[in-house]
Amino acid sequence: MLKDITLGQYFPGSSVIHRLDPRTKILLVLCYIVLTFLIENFIGYLLLAAFTVGCILVSKVPPKFVLKGLKPILVFVVITGLFNLFLTRGDVVFSWWIFSITRQGIYFAAFMVLRLVFLMVGTSLLTLTTSPIALTDGMERLLRPLRKVGVPAHELAMMMSIALRFIPILMEETDKIMKAQSARGADFESGNILRRAKAMVPILVPLFISAFRRADELATAMECRCYRGGENRTRFKELLYGKKDLGAGISFLALVALVFAANFLFGKVI
Amino acid sequence: MIKLEDVSYVYMQGGPFEKTALDHISLEIHKGEFIGLIGHTGSGKSTLIQMLNGLLKPTSGTITVNGKVLGEKSTNLQQLRFEVGLVMQYPEYQLFEETVAKDIAYGPSNMGLPKEEIAERVAYVANMVGLSPELLEKSPFDLSGGQKRRVAIAGVLAMEPKVLILDEPTAGLDPAGRDEILCKIKDMHERMDMTVILVSHSMEDVAKLADRILVMNHGKVEMLDKTAAVFRQGKRLTEIGLNIPQITQVMDGLRENGVNLGEGIYTVEDAYRQLCDLMNLKEQPIC
Missing domain, CATH: 3.40.50.300 (P-loop containing nucleotide triphosphate hydrolases)
Structure with a gap:
């Protein structure tokens, strides 16, 4: 029922990309996102696509899983594409009734769609190859310098990892409660919106109660082990940059250089 | 059914x-x-x-x-x-x-x-x-x-x-x-x-x-x-991480040590009855 939702969509593996330092991956994905918006022509996108496909192949994540990440934003992509296609002014190449398509519109639409797709594929690849725990770990380390200006980096990371940890628990809990109420003849699928909303009450009440109970228990368990925040806390696994990370950085820089060269050589499309 | x-x-x-x-x-x-x-x-x-x-x-x-x-x-x-x-x-x-x-x-x-x-x-x-x-x-x-x-x-x-x-x-x-x-x-x-x-x-x-x-x-x-047939296979049950009732283990142990008890005792009540018979005691209801 609910198990098809993949929020923490980590795909276990031991490829080079899986083993990269999470900080490297987070930073590179951020740069990657910026880069998708700096590309000015299709040659650049071709280079980006080659790099992305290469990364997917190296990571050994089945392409099916990467593409699955695109599904939720599909509607968004289509609408953005259509808006850009029809609502951009410029040199008309085709028109019918009240619709007219311009040359600029076609390019804008293509660029927007490409940007969104690459953005999603890039971030999916990050979450597919990095476990949520490693991700928050990396995040904490990256935010650490900001502690000097009062950003509670450790607390934020702890909250994030707890929230992430609770997602599967609560999903399982919801599943269990839904089953229990279905066993008593609950019907969540038929009737109008009001009836369906009412049918959710037997799920939501026990779910909230159990969420509060679990939060309470977790807080007690943390207290029992003398948790007192990030101050002077040491770690079992220190994050260390290695040769792999240097390699990843260099290959990404090569991509950036190529993209800028393409921008320079082939110029702006629009 | x-x-x-x-x-x-x-x-x-x-x-x-x-x-x-x-x-x-x-x-x-x-x-x-x-x-x-x-x-x-x-x-x-x-x-x-x-x-x-x-x-x-x-x-x-x-x-x-x-x-x-x-x-x-x-x-x-x-x-x-x-x-x-x-x-x-x-x-x-x-x-x-x-x-x-x-x-x-x-x-x-x-x-x-x-x-x-x-x-x-x-x-x-x-x-x-x-x-x-x-x-x-x-x-x-x-x-x-x-x-x-x-x-x-x-x-x-x-x-x-x-x-x-x-x-x-x-x-x-x-x-x-x-x-x-x-x-x-x-x-x-x-x-x-x-x-x-x-x-x-x-x-x-x-x-x-x-x-x-x-x-x-x-x-x-x-x-x-x-x-009875299932609990007779105690060895197999132990192999798959299960067990036979504790009272059965006790009774089996007694029998192996020469106490004259029947096989197939799976509940405390049965054991009590058998032991009462054995020791010529009058049965008093338990539980």
Whole structure:
């Protein structure tokens, strides 16, 4: 029922990309996102696509899983594409009734769609190859310098990892409660919106109660082990940059250089 | 009554976490039987019972309950769930209504019964599981753990199912609460002529209550036989992470040391009787 939702969509593996330092991956994905918006022509996108496909192949994540990440934003992509296609002014190449398509519109639409797709594929690849725990770990380390200006980096990371940890628990809990109420003849699928909303009450009440109970228990368990925040806390696994990370950085820089060269050589499309 | 033919169930089919929970099992359970279902953690017990009322659909194979084939379009799942009552593990976490009475009435009102009959049933099952009338107007969240458990079981019983499935109904209860709930279940089995499937980790409870025992191991049916026949295979049971009742171990030990005792003692009551006979004592009722 609910198990098809993949929020923490980590795909276990031991490829080079899986083993990269999470900080490297987070930073590179951020740069990657910026880069998708700096590309000015299709040659650049071709280079980006080659790099992305290469990364997917190296990571050994089945392409099916990467593409699955695109599904939720599909509607968004289509609408953005259509808006850009029809609502951009410029040199008309085709028109019918009240619709007219311009040359600029076609390019804008293509660029927007490409940007969104690459953005999603890039971030999916990050979450597919990095476990949520490693991700928050990396995040904490990256935010650490900001502690000097009062950003509670450790607390934020702890909250994030707890929230992430609770997602599967609560999903399982919801599943269990839904089953229990279905066993008593609950019907969540038929009737109008009001009836369906009412049918959710037997799920939501026990779910909230159990969420509060679990939060309470977790807080007690943390207290029992003398948790007192990030101050002077040491770690079992220190994050260390290695040769792999240097390699990843260099290959990404090569991509950036190529993209800028393409921008320079082939110029702006629009 | 219940018939499984070559049924398999695979979690997350095709994904990286694919796991076979049930592996081509076939079995038959007759009307009015009391079945004890045992197996180590992860042996597929919970998956099996969730299939019997259509909460999970088999990946392959067919399940027939009361002549209805699960998964066929003509089979109304909701109707089936009223016939096959399932009490899940820790059922007290499913309570949600303002009062105990309303919570017990949730199942029957989903059945669309008239108000008077619902009230009648609530009163009847509450009495049956041992909830006093003044508790009915209380909030279920104010009750003790054992009482909550009883409310949850009553909520399923109020639908008057033909088959009652209980998944470890005594987990986390104190000994008194455990015995009382098991006594009630046995009582209901006899009085309402229900088919009962009891999942338990306690060999003692199963030995005391069940007519037949179904042993699951790694998604397969290891044994399905009369209680005595199953517990005679103590060695095999130990191999798959189960055991025979402690009293049986004691009695077997005594016999091996030359005490003149019969084989096949699975409950404390039987043992008591045998020992009384042996020592020429007058039997006094226990329990």
